[in-house]
Amino acid sequence: MFPTGFSSPNPSAAAAAQEVRSATDGNTSTTPPTSAKKRKLNSSSSSGSNSSNEREDFDSTSSSSSTPPLQPRDSASPSTSSFCLGVSVATSSHVPIQKKLRFEDTLEFVGFDAKMAEESSSSSSSSSPTAATSQQQQLKNKSILISSVASVHHANGLAKSTTVSSFANSKPGSAKKLVIKNFKDKPKLPENYTDETWQKLKEAVEAIQNSTSIKYNLEELYQIMIRSIFLFLDRTYVLQNSMLPSIWDMGLELFRAHIISDQKVQNKTIDGILLLIERERNGEAIDRSLLRSLLSMLSDLQIYQDSFEQRFLEETNRLYAAEGQKLMQEREVPEYLHHVNKRLEEEADRLITYLDQTTQKSLIATVEKQLLGEHLTAILQKGLNNLLDENRIQDLSLLYQLFSRVRGGVQVLLQQWIEYIKAFGSTIVINPEKDKTMVQELLDFKDKVDHIIDICFLKNEKFINAMKEAFETFINKRPNKPAELIAKYVDSKLRAGNKEATDEELEKMLDKIMIIFRFIYGKDVFEAFYKKDLAKRLLVGKSASVDAEKSMLSKLKHECGAAFTSKLEGMFKDMELSKDIMIQFKQVKYMQNQNVPGNIELTVNILTMGYWPTYVPMEVHLPPEMVKLQEIFKTFYLGKHSGRKLQWQSTLGHCVLKAEFKEGKKELQVSLFQTLVLLMFNEGEEFSLEEIKQATGIEDGELRRTLQSLACGKARVLAKNPKGKDIEDGDKFICNDDFKHKLFRIKINQIQMKETVEEQASTTERVFQDRQYQIDAAIVRIMKMRKTLSHNLLVSEVYNQLKFPVKPADLKKRIESLIDRDYMERDKENPNQYNYIA
Amino acid sequence: MKVKIKCWNGMATWLWVANDKNCGICRMALNGCGPDCKMPGDNCLLVWGQCSHCFHMHCILKWLNTQQVQQHCPMRRQEWKFKE
Numbered sequence A: 001m002f003p004t005g006f007s008s009p010n011p012s013a014a015a016a017a018q019e020v021r022s023a024t025d026g027n028t029s030t031t032p033p034t035s036a037k038k039r040k041l042n043s044s045s046s047s048g049s050n051s052s053n054e055r056e057d058f059d060s061t062s063s064s065s066s067t068p069p070l071q072p073r074d075s076a077s078p079s080t081s082s083f084c085l086g087v088s089v090a091t092s093s094h095v096p097i098q099k100k101l102r103f104e105d106t107l108e109f110v111g112f113d114a115k116m117a118e119e120s121s122s123s124s125s126s127s128s129p130t131a132a133t134s135q136q137q138q139l140k141n142k143s144i145l146i147s148s149v150a151s152v153h154h155a156n157g158l159a160k161s162t163t164v165s166s167f168a169n170s171k172p173g174s175a176k177k178l179v180i181k182n183f184k185d186k187p188k189l190p191e192n193y194t195d196e197t198w199q200k201l202k203e204a205v206e207a208i209q210n211s212t213s214i215k216y217n218l219e220e221l222y223q224i225m226i227r228s229i230f231l232f233l234d235r236t237y238v239l240q241n242s243m244l245p246s247i248w249d250m251g252l253e254l255f256r257a258h259i260i261s262d263q264k265v266q267n268k269t270i271d272g273i274l275l276l277i278e279r280e281r282n283g284e285a286i287d288r289s290l291l292r293s294l295l296s297m298l299s300d301l302q303i304y305q306d307s308f309e310q311r312f313l314e315e316t317n318r319l320y321a322a323e324g325q326k327l328m329q330e331r332e333v334p335e336y337l338h339h340v341n342k343r344l345e346e347e348a349d350r351l352i353t354y355l356d357q358t359t360q361k362s363l364i365a366t367v368e369k370q371l372l373g374e375h376l377t378a379i380l381q382k383g384l385n386n387l388l389d390e391n392r393i394q395d396l397s398l399l400y401q402l403f404s405r406v407r408g409g410v411q412v413l414l415q416q417w418i419e420y421i422k423a424f425g426s427t428i429v430i431n432p433e434k435d436k437t438m439v440q441e442l443l444d445f446k447d448k449v450d451h452i453i454d455i456c457f458l459k460n461e462k463f464i465n466a467m468k469e470a471f472e473t474f475i476n477k478r479p480n481k482p483a484e485l486i487a488k489y490v491d492s493k494l495r496a497g498n499k500e501a502t503d504e505e506l507e508k509m510l511d512k513i514m515i516i517f518r519f520i521y522g523k524d525v526f527e528a529f530y531k532k533d534l535a536k537r538l539l540v541g542k543s544a545s546v547d548a549e550k551s552m553l554s555k556l557k558h559e560c561g562a563a564f565t566s567k568l569e570g571m572f573k574d575m576e577l578s579k580d581i582m583i584q585f586k587q588v589k590y591m592q593n594q595n596v597p598g599n600i601e602l603t604v605n606i607l608t609m610g611y612w613p614t615y616v617p618m619e620v621h622l623p624p625e626m627v628k629l630q631e632i633f634k635t636f637y638l639g640k641h642s643g644r645k646l647q648w649q650s651t652l653g654h655c656v657l658k659a660e661f662k663e664g665k666k667e668l669q670v671s672l673f674q675t676l677v678l679l680m681f682n683e684g685e686e687f688s689l690e691e692i693k694q695a696t697g698i699e700d701g702e703l704r705r706t707l708q709s710l711a712c713g714k715a716r717v718l719a720k721n722p723k724g725k726d727i728e729d730g731d732k733f734i735c736n737d738d739f740k741h742k743l744f745r746i747k748i749n750q751i752q753m754k755e756t757v758e759e760q761a762s763t764t765e766r767v768f769q770d771r772q773y774q775i776d777a778a779i780v781r782i783m784k785m786r787k788t789l790s791h792n793l794l795v796s797e798v799y800n801q802l803k804f805p806v807k808p809a810d811l812k813k814r815i816e817s818l819i820d821r822d823y824m825e826r827d828k829e830n831p832n833q834y835n836y837i838a
Numbered sequence B: 001m002k003v004k005i006k007c008w009n010g011m012a013t014w015l016w017v018a019n020d021k022n023c024g025i026c027r028m029a030l031n032g033c034g035p036d037c038k039m040p041g042d043n044c045l046l047v048w049g050q051c052s053h054c055f056h057m058h059c060i061l062k063w064l065n066t067q068q069v070q071q072h073c074p075m076r077r078q079e080w081k082f083k084e
Helices: A011-026 A032-044 A058-064 A078-093 A096-110 A114-124 A133-158 A162-169 A193-209 A216-240 A247-260 A263-281 A288-300 A304-330 A333-353 A357-371 A373-390 A393-405 A409-430 A432-455 A461-475 A481-494 A503-519 A523-540 A546-560 A562-592 A624-640 A672-680 A689-696 A700-711 A757-786 A791-801 A808-820 B057-066
Strands: A601-608 A644-648 A654-660 A665-671 A686-688 A718-721 A732-735 A745-747 A788-790 A824-826 A833-836 B002-016 B046-048 B054-056
Touching: A263 A288, A263 A304, A263 A333, A288 A304, A304 A333, A304 A357, A304 A373, A333 A357, A333 A373, A333 A393, A357 A373, A373 A393, A373 A409, A393 A409, A393 A432, A409 A432, A409 A461, A432 A461, A432 A481, A432 A503, A461 A503, A481 A503, A481 A523, A481 A546, A503 A546, A523 A546, A523 A562, A523 A757, A546 A562, A562 A601, A562 A624, A601 A624, A624 A644, A624 B002, A654 A672, A665 A672, A672 A689, A672 A700, A672 B002, A686 A689, A689 A700, A689 A732, A700 A718, A700 A732, A757 A788, A757 A791, A757 A808, A757 A824, A757 A833, A788 A791, A791 A808, A791 A833, A808 A824, B046 B057, B054 B057
Parallel strands: A601 B002, A665 A745
Antiparallel strands: A644 B002, A654 A665, A654 B002, A686 A732, A718 A732, A788 A833, A824 A833, B046 B054
16 A cells, blocks of 8 residues: 555545555555555554545545545446546646656656566557456556556655655565654645646546557556546445446446447447357357457447347358258268257357357257257158168267257157168068068167167157057067067077077077067967977977076066966976876886886876877877887876876877998987888888888878988988989888998987978967957957947957957958857847847 | 887877766866866866766866755766765
């Protein structure tokens, strides 16, 4: 703080002093020790008017002197500073040189570094009158030095005071002890000081208005003075008189009224701003700080909204509409999306850097609307399928993010998502040629879709549900086939020899299959095929692991209920029972020490009829040893379970034979039929088809297949004459003694495992038959309950009851058939109504 | 070529031994199951009477429960006794 002794008599000095004080307040970093000293000086001053230098004591000050010490405002604005500048300049304009000299004098006196002061002032002189706040800062910085100098100078000129000496000690940065002495004389005010100063002020303002170029250091000097005067007025007079606006506000008002409101000025400014922004959008680098200051000026003048913002938004709208159109045509979807993202980021950045925050919402909304909102469907149609096909995760995530910003974006995306799944899924399912790979492709597709939902769509519920619906739709487009293929797929996985997957992997895969299984409507087709395959697996012993089977079974139970799986469970139970029975049988055999004819090791699987698929029993001519063996077992079994009889299934039996060839001994794993045929060749060398048929009693079709497997397959134990793939009447067969094979134990009963086309067709037929019975039963049940029902109601009820999809035409046929069989009748009055016949 | 059977895995289904095809009470196949049972097999047993008529176990038990005074075979009205 400056010594207060200076301030009262000399307004300029006081102004300077105040200025310095405020400056020091604002810039404590530059002269902390000095300010401390000054405060000390301040507080200890004796003159009453001096004490008024404290900010609090305004009133006393005003009363004591004509131009009391002013308290300059801390936040000097550019406009005020300009005024101050002008004023300060004006006052000194007539004596620039003299002042300068005095400057130097005082500088020497005080020991200041004149150069330092000059330099600091010149650096701040680079700013224009309409300076930005940064310059104000600089001014403040330098003004300390200068004002300190100035005040010294003034003090020198006007009052001799001992405080000078004390001031002389207060170099910036020095921390010496100061001696404060009082003024000896009260400083005298020159007579017409008020008028003179007023005149000076006026001239200063005029000079500034006329933009006369003035030395900047003097500007600052007088700026300080002006500001001190005006600001003091502001604080005291205006505050007391609430009707008047403060200097700051008044300045703004005047600026707005006279400068900005002028249309030309305004238009030019706004055009310039918009042009700059457009340039920046096009990629050029512009002066952002300039824009920032301009825009904050506009918002301070309160014309931001009206004059700038509206036009800005219009411009933005127009620009981005055009850009959106153009780029949609030119660019691919992923690049377009990246571009949009970039633009959004740019605008956000722009908002932070120089635009006003109030524009944020509307600006972002505009950009989004123009770049995205207009083009939602176009983007999706053009690019979504590609992105999904190629599984471009990042691009899809970006797409989702951008679309979720726009209203209605997610809906459109959802729609397209559904369409895509349906389309792609249908191609997998519909094509009969792709049957073999259908299930695998379905699984892969499901995986991909799940992955996309997880990562790109952030597990949005709507998307998950939509996906499920879409899957359901396309899987059932082709009735029955997917179910059948899934059953086959599971069969192939559960068979022995499938060493691809570990147990866990198998588990996971089964789980995935179950998920797809859930979507299928006609699950009974699946059951039929699965049952058949399971039976085969169990009976021929081809199951990979009982655990895997059991786990699959439990999954099915969980999915479809116990009724579905009861038969399958029954099959497993039978296998267990059979094992137990065999153990007992063996014990009995040992105990009885019976001579098993031919030392044949017999294992029998007892099947309970209801659980297993129906097998047509066939009578064949077994060789005597086998017959005898059969009898032994039969007796044993019937002893265990009275009231039962056994029906042997020759189609299912299989044997292991020991055969001798020229190459050596081999073991052959063959079906029962194949055994019978081969055993014949023990007696003779060559047999014809008819002879074999006669001897074995095997049915014709089966026999042909059997012979084909023995003579025309990979392992040819028999040779056919004439050669060929098919079995014709009159073919002759001889045993192939030259038979060679790298393995010792050869399986030739593959035919049993493979499903013929007829079997498949027959299974499907059976399923349809069953369905017909179910439909009939459902109709009769409903009619019995309702007694009389219209056609449409009946149809809807049947749909509710049945678990599989029914065609309306089929339903009609069944109704007709029931009417024929007198289960129901058509109502006489209303042909659309049916009555139940008890 | 000399072929000899080493082991034989045979399959057989078991059926109830009965002179009739259908149960006299429910008129369903004896080797099938009665109206109350879901599955044929060990759960749905057959029962013979001394008159050598054969019924589903569940069917004949139901019948016998409804009879107040004397238990007789539903086919011939002879006295009913389980065949051991």
